[in-house]
Amino acid sequence: MTEPKKVLVACGTGVATSTVVAQAVQAAMKDRGIAIVTRQCKASEVPSQIGDVDLVISTTPLPKDLPRPAIVTLAFLTGIGKDRELEKITEILSR
Amino acid sequence: MDGILTGPDLGFSFAAAWQGLYGMAYLPVVIFCLALVFGTKPVKAASAALSVGIAFIGVVLVIGMFWSVLGDVSQAIAARTGIERDVIDMGWPTAATIAFGSQVGLWVIPIGLAVNIALLLTGITRTMNVDIWNYWHFALIGALVLAATGSLVMGLGTVALIAALSLFFSDWCARAVQRFYGIPGVSVPHILSVQVLPIAIAVNWMIEKIPFLRGLDANAETVTRRLGILGDPTALGFFLGLGLGMIGFLDLDNPVTTSVNAFAVGVSLAAGMMLLPYVLKILMEGLIPVTDGARQFVERRLGKREVTIGLDSSIVIGHPSAMASALILIPVAIALSVLLPGNRVLVFTDLVVIPFIVALAAPIVRGNVVRMVLIGTVTLTLGFYIATALSATFTLAAVDAGIAQPANGTELTAMGDGFVWVTYLAVALTQGLGYAGLAIFAALIAGAFALLHRYRAALERAAGADDPPKED
Secondary structure, three states: OOOOEEEEEEEOOOOOHHHHHHHHHHHHHHHOOOOEEEEEEEHHHHHHHOOOOOEEEEOOOOOOOOOOOEEEOOHHHHOOOHHHHHHHHHHHHHO | OHHHHHOOOOOOOHHHHHOOOHHHHHHHHHHHHHHHHOOOOHHHHHHHHHHHHHHHHHHHHHHHHHHHHHHHHHHHHHHHHOOOOOEEEOHHHHHHHHHHHOOOHHHHHHHHHHHHHHHHHOOOOOEEEOOHHHHHHHHHHHHHHHHHHOOHHHHHHHHHHHHHHHHHHHHHHHHHHHHHHOOOOEEOOOHHHHOHHHHHHHHHHHHHOOHHHHOOOOOHHHHHHHHHHHHOHHHHHHHHHHHHHHHHHOOOOOHHHHHHHHHHHHHHHHHHHHHHHHHHHHHHHHHHHHHHHHHHHHHHHHOOOOOEEEOOHHHOOOOHHHHHHHHHHHHHHHHHHHHOOOOOEEOOHHHHHHHHHHHHHOOOOOOOHHHHHHHHHHHHHHHHHHHHHHHHHHHHHHHHOOOOOOOOOOEEEOHHHHOOHHHHHHHHHHHHHOHHHHHHHHHHHHHHHHHHHHOHHHHHHHOOOOOOOOOO
């Protein structure tokens, strides 16, 4: 049993849109058999929270030069381009 | 026998507990039914409804603790310094709880959807607001109108009108948002953010006339690096609480007691800052089957129609200019809270949502941090007086939603949306003029849409959109 991958989901409040994204990504990764745990925070907290995570997904612009892979996307809110983002996420988490 | 007929005496009256607890008692039932209507399986709908009920219990508990500690320290400060700030900024999570916990909260999702679909089908708006969660802003203003007028019909009418108004603003700033933030097809019908547009346009116009001010800007990255600590809610809550505790409970003869008291206030308030959004997230999660279902419902019915998708302004506040100007505005807001004559509001919880208040000024001033701070200062100054004027109504709406007022007798507000002119306009019109006020509000919104249809390009430019590209 491998450790679940850690995904940090960020938005403006760490409450609203990040919850939508976290739930959508959890469901999609479960279908693909990838074990993940998500944690939510505000975009401004990403630099201090990023230490142990495998991927950051954000609905709002992120600070530059983050040490971990990061995806900024609205696909999980609009439904447009969701599959493409899920491919990207799967690829990063399968490494 | 009597015991059987009247029920066991549990020390409280079920009728009293039932009355006023719309959020806890009714909302789970409504959420269950709505989730079923939108095609969620019964078990999942039941579990979602239960988490909504649980979230309400949790959020009311946290608000009770938080409000009482903040109220006590503000009263202690008033007794010591004579600075009376007895209206506590309990933050947007409290406002959202009032909204969903009110009688109008039960109706906000169907009303919001109906208004949106009607305005889309008639071609009046181009926005499809799929950010169902933030329909709570409509419900909050409706709940305040209900508290102010006592009329459920006016409350529900206000919900519909605010839903329409948010679509107008979304249409107005869509191109500016899309160009400035690089997010095609999207806009933000979010009342707390769009309210800044008229203020930003006016203040920016004045700044343009002032030779020295005109040239000023600040580097967003530097500001964020220097003031970043202020953006951490728990650190902010702790240090601000420590400071307030020191002022409120300072006793030079007993430095140890003073420190312990101040430290306790700091930790309690840091706890409030951390726990309030945390319990609110449970509410958000419980609503997801309904918000997802509602979104798919509109999408299915509107098919391939060309629309602007309305999202939470949360998606634009990560912009460096919004972050930087909001950080500078935190100490500005605290200073205004202390210095403004006639103000009764103690800012606290919503200091962390200032980015939402200024974000949409960014396209208008091309991200100029100094100008955004000035626009924010004007917006907040106005906001303090609006919140002071509405505090009794806000508190009444909170009590109606099942939140108990603490023994210290302080009132409450929230920067989002208690500081917002839209809120004031809605309450003032309906409270002052009754149905005529509601009609005037409707006419104003209709007029705004008409202007937008007539002068779209000019108005879009005013909101910060670049000149339209030559045919490409």
